[in-house]
Amino acid sequence: MITSEYRQSATAVLKVNEVSKAFQYASPDSQTHVVLNRVSIDVKDGEFVTIVGPSGCGKSTLLNIIAGLESPDSGSILVKGERKVSTSRDRIVIFQEGALFPWLTVLENVEFGLKLAGVSLDKRRQAARHFVDTVQLSRFANSYIYQLSGGMKQRVAIARALAIDPDILLMDEPFAALDVQTRDLLHNQVLHLHETTKKTILFVTHNINEAVLLGDRVVVMSPRTGSIKKEFAISLPRPRDVGSPEMTVIKRQILNELEEDFHFARRETRTETIQ
Amino acid sequence: MNWKRTFTLLEEKHAQKQSSRRSFDISDAANIALFLAAFVGIWQLVFLLKIWPAYLMPSPAMVITEIGDLIENNSLPIGIGVTLARLAGGFAVSLGIGVGVGLAMVKFRGFGKTMSSFAVGLLTFPSIAWVPFSIIFFGFNDSAILFVVVMASVFSVIITTYSSIRNIPPIYLRAARNMGANGFALFRHVMIPAATPSLILGIRQAWSFAWHALIGAEMLITTLVGLGYILSVGRDINHMETIIATMITIFVIGIIFDRIIFRKIEERVRSRWGLDQHTE
Ligand SMILES: Nc1ncnc2c1ncn2[C@@H]1O[C@H](COP(=O)(O)OP(=O)(O)O)[C@@H](O)[C@H]1O
Ligand SMILES: [Mg+2]
Numbered sequence: 001m002i003t004s005e006y007r008q009s010a011t012a013v014l015k016v017n018e019v020s021k022a023f024q025y026a027s028p029d030s031q032t033h034v035v036l037n038r039v040s041i042d043v044k045d046g047e048f049v050t051i052v053g054p055s056g057c058g059k060s061t062l063l064n065i066i067a068g069l070e071s072p073d074s075g076s077i078l079v080k081g082e083r084k085v086s087t088s089r090d091r092i093v094i095f096q097e098g099a100l101f102p103w104l105t106v107l108e109n110v111e112f113g114l115k116l117a118g119v120s121l122d123k124r125r126q127a128a129r130h131f132v133d134t135v136q137l138s139r140f141a142n143s144y145i146y147q148l149s150g151g152m153k154q155r156v157a158i159a160r161a162l163a164i165d166p167d168i169l170l171m172d173e174p175f176a177a178l179d180v181q182t183r184d185l186l187h188n189q190v191l192h193l194h195e196t197t198k199k200t201i202l203f204v205t206h207n208i209n210e211a212v213l214l215g216d217r218v219v220v221m222s223p224r225t226g227s228i229k230k231e232f233a234i235s236l237p238r239p240r241d242v243g244s245p246e247m248t249v250i251k252r253q254i255l256n257e258l259e260e261d262f263h264f265a266r267r268e269t270r271t272e273t274i275q
Numbered sequence: 276m277n278w279k280r281t282f283t284l285l286e287e288k289h290a291q292k293q294s295s296r297r298s299f300d301i302s303d304a305a306n307i308a309l310f311l312a313a314f315v316g317i318w319q320l321v322f323l324l325k326i327w328p329a330y331l332m333p334s335p336a337m338v339i340t341e342i343g344d345l346i347e348n349n350s351l352p353i354g355i356g357v358t359l360a361r362l363a364g365g366f367a368v369s370l371g372i373g374v375g376v377g378l379a380m381v382k383f384r385g386f387g388k389t390m391s392s393f394a395v396g397l398l399t400f401p402s403i404a405w406v407p408f409s410i411i412f413f414g415f416n417d418s419a420i421l422f423v424v425v426m427a428s429v430f431s432v433i434i435t436t437y438s439s440i441r442n443i444p445p446i447y448l449r450a451a452r453n454m455g456a457n458g459f460a461l462f463r464h465v466m467i468p469a470a471t472p473s474l475i476l477g478i479r480q481a482w483s484f485a486w487h488a489l490i491g492a493e494m495l496i497t498t499l500v501g502l503g504y505i506l507s508v509g510r511d512i513n514h515m516e517t518i519i520a521t522m523i524t525i526f527v528i529g530i531i532f533d534r535i536i537f538r539k540i541e542e543r544v545r546s547r548w549g550l551d552q553h554t555e
Contacts, residue, residue: 069449087453099450102548103468113454116464146549164454 012042012078013200014066014091014168019075020226021061035061037226038075041219043168046198052211052254053221054262059204062221063172066202067093079167089113092166094157096173100145106156107132107141113164124163131159135189151182155189162197171203175210187213191238208254209242220254224261230254333516341516342523350505351524357500358489359528361417365424366485372425373432373481380437391437394430402427402488406495420492420501427488428481435477439470472544479537486532490525 021036035058043049053059064070066077068087077084079091092113100109111119111128119127132141135155140148148156154174161169171190175183191214194201205211211218215234222229232250234240240247315335321327322334329337345351380387405426406419413419443466451465493503502521509517545551 064449067453069453087455089455091453093450093453095446095450098444099446101447101450101465101468103471103544112451112464116455116460144547144549160454 011044013045013047013080014041014043014202015078015081016041016043016062016066017076017078019062019065019072019077021058021065021070021072034226036065036072039221039226039228040075041202041228043200043202045167046200048194048201048203048214048216049219050203050205050211050215050217051219051221052205052208052258054223054258055206057221057223058226059206059221060172063093063170063202063204067091067170069093089117089164090167091170092161092164092168093170093172094154094161094174097150097153097177100153100156100160102145105142105144106137106148109145109156110159110163112160117164127163128159131163132156134162134193135159149182150178151186154178154186158190158193162193166199168200168202171201173205174203176205176207183210188239190214208251208258212247212250212254213240213242218250218254220257222257222261229257229261330513330515333519337516338519338523341520345505345517345520351520353500354502354505354521355524355528358493358502361420361424361493361501362485362489365421365489366428366482368421368425369428369432369481369485370478373429374436376429377433377436377440380433381440387437391434394433394437397430398434402484403491403495406492409492410496415497417498419496420489420498423492423496424485424489428485431477431481431484435474435481436470439473439477440466442473443469472541472548472550475537475541475544479533479541482532482537483529486529 016039018038018040019036020034020038022032022034024032039062041049041051051059051062061070065072068077068084068091071085084091101112104112107125107128110131111124114124114127129138129141132138135158137152137155137159140152145153145156157174175186178186187210190201190203193199203211203214212232212234218232218234220229220231221227232254234250236244236246242251318335322329322332326332333341342351376390380390402423405423409419409422413422447465447469448461451461456465490503490506493501494507495503497507498504502525505521506518509515509521542551
């Protein structure tokens, strides 16, 4: 477990400060559903943090708030000590799927952020080629998105984010829709990118294996309370073997945290049905 | 690195789906030729059977001669020119107003809601019913005809702009905003291209509304030029060859616009997006 001193460390490049968010339902009884409840995370420069939690626990909501795509009800987001209230090019999201533009080629997708920034055609083409190369898709530079497989699409999404050169990459279950082999390859590629670019990465997933395989630190979210339950620092060297005894122990601990919630949720629904 | 090689292997396997789609191939042409031959053959047969007198049912040859005459005395070329100019003018005004109003509806929610029920209501309004209003308001002139054309198509453009933009998958807008797109850049680089497949369909329909209304308006609002006017002259002088020759001209213009121009654009967009995979 992480001590509270670590959480308060001053070297954080990203500081999620007591963020809360509730959604109001448009139903007649107009209930509010608390999705995030005073969530705080500090991420150090160059750190690879994974956030794990079951579907619907608010991972995407948290990531969108960090990106500035949604606003929190309370709390704040600080990047390098500066408060952020809207999107900016220092935090780029890689979405689960479907976020590439089908009207553009691979190359044009990758240079999109640079075009918005007013970079000249020659320069941005050159940069885009470099990043398409980085994800080994040079041969598909002029293909349209529908011509790519799921894994290739996510590599384009990674290249598109890298081209903008953000400080922080926010990855929202980017490989959840892929088959196991492709996912393994992309895990290696992301780790390689992290090693070479030293980017700060916040990676959200519902997959415990993925979380422990990638993260320097795993943050476990609780769907019941909408808050962070526990954090696990993982100092094992990479590449990691999810089957190793050390990993099994960590995975077991994470699973326990999640199952506790699950049992609680089950009990709650049972009493509800009885009433 | 090992995984790099694996990627390359995966790519080899993932053969690029390059479609060799051609909208108009040899068998299409053959089908059309066959259909035309059958049509003209039956027409000729009906003529030869003399069920109706020649002044009611002229032969294909008579109509072709008439087309030649109408071209020679310049009435057909001028008619086509004037009608197409009116179409272009009226449709341009429709597009301008329709896209503008549609965008305003997206921007201002309340206005959008009210205006969309109003515009949908007017979509079902028969455009020819605008003619008496237009004649009294503008007189027998081009403005009156343009007004009817605009009224016939503008509501369709409004609705199509409004719904195409509102139906853009939110993920595109999120991704774009995340990369720094705002205001006009978001509109120009994301909203317009993202809405294009649906916009094209709607604009194609609006065009056909405009075209229908134009010919009707030209027949009823006499201005001494235009294909609709030639039709009404044919009726006044009881000259069936003129009427059929003009009808064929109108038909061909419709085909050229709809089948060739609009369909070409639509196919290009659809194939780029990979929207036609299920037809292969
Ligand atoms: N715009 C919204 N309006 C109402 N409820 C929402 C909205 N977005 C998300 N939610 C709800 O918030 C909860 C968390 O969603 P999300 O952040 O997408 O979870 P996750 O990404 O962990 O699967 C879910 O119960 C979801 O139904
Ligand atoms: Mg999610």
